Structures are given as structure tokens and as C-alpha cells.
Amino acid sequence: MRFLGCNPDDEDLLALVTTGLSPNSPELSDEERAARAGECLHRDLTGRIGAMQVTLPADEQVVAHIHSQPMQSAAA
Incomplete structure (x- = not known):
């Protein structure tokens, strides 16, 4: 939150970030x-702060590239 310039001690914002965004709760199904x-x-x-969602594009070829692993060169 400090990175965004927000007060890291703001309890409401902390609750939103830790439990409200992309929840990983056991009650949720895999689909949810x-x-x-x-x-x-x-x-x-x-400078306004808001919630957003980053989603995958509709183009399946682009999605395949996003989920791909780049090949490592021999020099790496």
C-alpha cells in the first residue's frame, strides 16, 4: 500500500487488500x-486509487503465449 502512496496503517484498506481482493478463501469454488x-x-x-481487475485477453493465441515459458539460452 505504501508503494501506491496509501497509508499502510489504514485498517479498512488493509482489510480490502488482504481479504477483499482476489480472495483465496476455502469456501470459494475454483471457478469463483x-x-x-x-x-x-x-x-x-x-492519483486516484481504485480497485481494478487484470484479465486475460479473448485471443487464445495471446493467452497461450502469456502462459508459456521462455526458452533459456545456453549462456544463461
Whole structure:
């Protein structure tokens, strides 16, 4: 939260970040967890903080590349 310029001691914001965004609760089904994946806080160009969700694109070829592993070179 400090990275975004938020007060790290703000209890409401801390609760949102630790339990409200992309919850990994055992009560949730795998489908519900997948639907909530990628939720986060974002600071826009004017400094406003809000919740957003980063999702995969509709293009399945792009998704395949996102989930791929780059090959390591022999020099690595």
C-alpha cells in the first residue's frame, strides 16, 4: 500500500487488500477463485486509487503465449 502512496496503517484498506481482493478463501469454488483472479488496487494518472481487475485477453493465441515459458539460452 505504501508503494501506491496509501497509508499502510489504514485498517479498512488493509482489510480490502488482504481479504477483499482476489480472495483465496476455502469456501470459494475454483471457478469463483478464477473469476476473481487479478483483482488489485491501481493508482491512475491523477492519483486516484481504485480497485481494478487484470484479465486475460479473448485471443487464445495471446493467452497461450502469456502462459508459456521462455526458452533459456545456453549462456544463461
